[in-house]
Amino acid sequence: MGDIAAIKATNLTKSYGRSRGIEDVSLDVHPGEVMGLVGESGAGKSTFLRALLNFIFPTAGSLEVFGRSVVKDPVEVRRRSTYLPGEFVVPARLTGHQTLRRYAFTRKQLSQGRIDDLADRLKLDLSRKVGELSKGNKQKVALVLAFAPKADLIVLDEPTSGLDPILQRTFAGMVKEVTAQGTTVILSSHVMSEVQHIADRVALLRDGKLAAVGKVSELLQDSRRRGSVRPKRAEDVTAVAGQLSDIEQASEIRVDDGEISFACVGAVDPIVKLLAAFDIESLDLAHADLEDAFFSDDALESGEVK
Amino acid sequence: MKLVRSELSLQRASLIGWSLAIAAFVALVVAVYPSVAGDDSLDAIYEGLPPAAQQLLGGSDATSPVGYLNTQLYAFLLPAILLVFAFGRSAGTIAGEEEQRTLDLLLAQPLARWLAYMEKALAIAIGLFLLSVASLIPLFALNSSAGLDISVANLIGQTTQMFLFCLALGMWTMAVSSATGKRGLGLAVVIGYTVASYLIYGLAGTVSWLENIVPATPWRWYAENQPLQNGVGVEECLVLLAAAAVGALVGMWFFNRRDLHA
Numbered sequence: 001m002g003d004i005a006a007i008k009a010t011n012l013t014k015s016y017g018r019s020r021g022i023e024d025v026s027l028d029v030h031p032g033e034v035m036g037l038v039g040e041s042g043a044g045k046s047t048f049l050r051a052l053l054n055f056i057f058p059t060a061g062s063l064e065v066f067g068r069s070v071v072k073d074p075v076e077v078r079r080r081s082t083y084l085p086g087e088f089v090v091p092a093r094l095t096g097h098q099t100l101r102r103y104a105f106t107r108k109q110l111s112q113g114r115i116d117d118l119a120d121r122l123k124l125d126l127s128r129k130v131g132e133l134s135k136g137n138k139q140k141v142a143l144v145l146a147f148a149p150k151a152d153l154i155v156l157d158e159p160t161s162g163l164d165p166i167l168q169r170t171f172a173g174m175v176k177e178v179t180a181q182g183t184t185v186i187l188s189s190h191v192m193s194e195v196q197h198i199a200d201r202v203a204l205l206r207d208g209k210l211a212a213v214g215k216v217s218e219l220l221q222d223s224r225r226r227g228s229v230r231p232k233r234a235e236d237v238t239a240v241a242g243q244l245s246d247i248e249q250a251s252e253i254r255v256d257d258g259e260i261s262f263a264c265v266g267a268v269d270p271i272v273k274l275l276a277a278f279d280i281e282s283l284d285l286a287h288a289d290l291e292d293a294f295f296s297d298d299a300l301e302s303g304e305v306k
Numbered sequence: 307m308k309l310v311r312s313e314l315s316l317q318r319a320s321l322i323g324w325s326l327a328i329a330a331f332v333a334l335v336v337a338v339y340p341s342v343a344g345d346d347s348l349d350a351i352y353e354g355l356p357p358a359a360q361q362l363l364g365g366s367d368a369t370s371p372v373g374y375l376n377t378q379l380y381a382f383l384l385p386a387i388l389l390v391f392a393f394g395r396s397a398g399t400i401a402g403e404e405e406q407r408t409l410d411l412l413l414a415q416p417l418a419r420w421l422a423y424m425e426k427a428l429a430i431a432i433g434l435f436l437l438s439v440a441s442l443i444p445l446f447a448l449n450s451s452a453g454l455d456i457s458v459a460n461l462i463g464q465t466t467q468m469f470l471f472c473l474a475l476g477m478w479t480m481a482v483s484s485a486t487g488k489r490g491l492g493l494a495v496v497i498g499y500t501v502a503s504y505l506i507y508g509l510a511g512t513v514s515w516l517e518n519i520v521p522a523t524p525w526r527w528y529a530e531n532q533p534l535q536n537g538v539g540v541e542e543c544l545v546l547l548a549a550a551a552v553g554a555l556v557g558m559w560f561f562n563r564r565d566l567h568a
Contacts (some may be wrong), residue, residue: 044566051413056565079416086568089407091316100318105308106415145411 004067006023006031006153006184007052009280011061014047016171022047022208024061031066031152032179036199037188042207045188049157051188053083064151082107086157086188088142092131096141099130101149118144121170135162147174154178156187157244160194172198221266226286228261232279240289309422312397321433325440331387331442336377339452342369343460352377353506362508364529371454372534377444377465379536384441385468389500390405392476397492400427401483404567413566423558427480431473431550456534463538470546471528477502477550481557487567500524524549546555 007029014021022044026239029035037045050056051063054074063070065077090099097121104110119126124140133141146154160168162273175185189195195202196216203213212219227250231240242259244250247270252263264271268285275283314321315508344347360366367373400423404408405531413422442465449456459562483492503523510516520526527546531539 050410050566050568053410055410055413055568057563075416075418078414081414083414085407085410085414087407088411090411091406091408103411104415105312106417182452206414 004031005029005064006033006066007035007186008064008067009061010035010063012048012051012058012061012063014044014051014056015059020047020208021059022046022051022205024062025205025208025210027203027210027213028154029184031184032182033184033201034175034199035184035186035187036202037205038074038192038195038202039188039190039205039211043190043205045190046157047157047208048205049083049086049188051061052153052155055120063293071242080151082146082151082155082172084142084159088138090130090141092119095129095130096126096133096144098125099141100126100145100157103145104149104244109150110148115144115148118147118174121174121186122167127185136164136167139163140167143171147178151178154182154183154185154253156185158187158189159187170194170195224263225287226261226264227264228259228282229275230259232281234258235260236278238279240275244271247271247274260273307425308424309417310429310432314432317429317433322439324433328384328387328437329440329444331382332379332441333448335361335375336440336444336454337452338376339371339454342374343453343513343536345369347469356512358364358508358512361511362504369566371456375454375534376532380464380468381529385528388434388437388441388468388472389475392472393479393493393497394518395430395433396476396480397483397489399430399480399484400561401487401489401492404487405489409566410568420558420562423484423561424554427477427554427557430476430480434469434472434476438472439467441465441468457537460534460537463533466538467528467533467542467546470550471524471544474524474546474549474553477553477557481553481560485560485564487564503546 005028009025009027009029012027014024015023020042025044025048027035037048039045047056051058052065054070054077057071057075066080068076070077090103094102099112102117111284115126122140122143124137126141127138130138130141139159145161146156146159160171163171179185179273187195187198192202199216201213201215201273203220204211204219206306212217229240231237237255237258237260241253241255244260244262245253249264249266249268249270250262251265252261254261262271264285281288344371348368349366352360352363352368352552355363355366362382364376365373368377371393400409403412411551413419442461445454445456445461446458448454449458449461478499479492479496480491482495483489486492504525507525507529508522510520524546527542527549531542533542534538
């Protein structure tokens with residue numbers, strides 16, 4: 001396989017009549033990588049994932065999976081991929097086993113041992129009718145469907161919705177296991193925290209456009225964190241606020257009742273050095289959070305995250 | 307052919323139910339025949355009807371074996387029952403699954419869309435075929451004991467034309483529904499066409515200008531050659547088969563290149 005990208009989207013655009021869809025998305029996913037697709041609902045995550053399986057046809061641009069055009073060679077692409085839909089619906093009267101038979105009958109390398117192992121780890125009873133299962137248990141059936149066949153690419157649309165924290169950890173283990181064997185995983189979520197521990201890289205989608213893509217740690221470095229500082233002496237407040245506003249890492253400085261709040265982007269070091277000259281009563285600096293980075297409008301629009 | 311098998315195994319219970327119900331209905335109609343055979347009052351009712359109604363109901367003779375089966379089974383009731391099955395299955399098979407949001411998962415498999423379409427169409431054809439056979443069994447079994455004594459070849463010919471008639475309308479229902487992803491649209495268009503053409507076919511004898519459009523009605527190709535009396539019509543079968551094939555190809559062509567609804 002060498003350096004062929006698992007997924008290569010080039011200027012991919014899908015426009016619908018209304019505003020939904022994706023616009024000019026270019027994204028490479030490497031073999032064996034876990035790519036997280038994050039964005040609010042309607043940002044285009046499902047559109048991108050559904051285009052991968054050729055459920056929808058691109059309006060412009062190209063989309064390749066392991067070097068094969070998704071439009072020209074959809075069967076080969078789907079032969080190497082499995083899929084977990086954003087909303088898992090199967091006929092309610094089918095049992096878990098029947099569901100697997102119905103929705104994986106073309107999968108050649110589907111072993112019963114693998115199915116039983118997955119069901120066991122997820123604590124799922126496949127002999128029960130899907131219609132009788134809770135939302136979380138239905139999602140487990142969907143996970144078995146996506147993970148049981150041997151696949152080079154696993155496409156997961158909101159895989160962790162409906163899973164409790166313990167199962168999310170089981171899920172993360174399953175992802176780690178398949179990627180260790182070289183499988184590529186692309187998964188979407190509207191909640192960054194669900195993705196940021198699993199994904200090697202994340203791609204942030206916003207209104208159908210790719211807002212940022214990179215390693216979680218890199219994006220965190222560029223992301224903003226909220227801070228506040230309270231000098232011991234009231235007369236220092238103005239001086240600290242003034243000096244903070246002079247350095248580029250601090251912004252949105254506000255003074256309220258002897259406490260100075262600010263936003264920090266990038267390195268903290270200059271801020272800490274500046275404060276060292278004063279007597280400080282308290283200093284709070286929030287954890288760098290991608291969620292914060294992602295949902296702060298001006299950070300994205302000014303390109304600071306990108 | 308794996309999808310055909312999967313489709314049929316999903317429908318097994320329903321197909322058995324439909325087959326038994328149809329066989330029971332036909333058996334009942336046939337079993338009643340001996341008590342109708344000599345009853346002129348039934349003929350009198352049919353003879354009193356206007357010609358258009360007679361045409362729609364299968365003629366004016368309701369007491370001869372052929373007339374009885376035409377009026378009581380083949381002119382309307384039995385094909386109508388089969389059509390209910392054909393319409394429901396054909397509209398439900400792709401568009402229905404799409405509306406229930408189960409189609410994505412099915413087509414996430416390494417299966418070409420056009421092939422999935424054709425396998426689903428074939429599954430519907432097999433289902434219709436089974437129901438057609440189920441309708442024949444009581445006729446074969448009771449043919450002589452009920453005093454019908456109709457030639458087996460003609461019974462098969464009549465059933466063949468009925469099967470192809472329902473198949474053609476089913477394939478066009480599937481085509482419109484699958485091409486658009488709208489289950490209701492296929493049903494509305496094809497049921498509307500079927501009912502309208504039924505009326506045209508019935509009225510054509512009375513309203514002369516309608517005669518020109520009779521060849522566009524499926525009913526003409528199903529019933530006009532009276533297969534129960536005259537044996538199977540090869541031309542009729544070919545027209546119906548061609549209509550079914552064209553419907554399947556048109557639907558497949560559109561389905562193969564459109565976006566699936568999320």
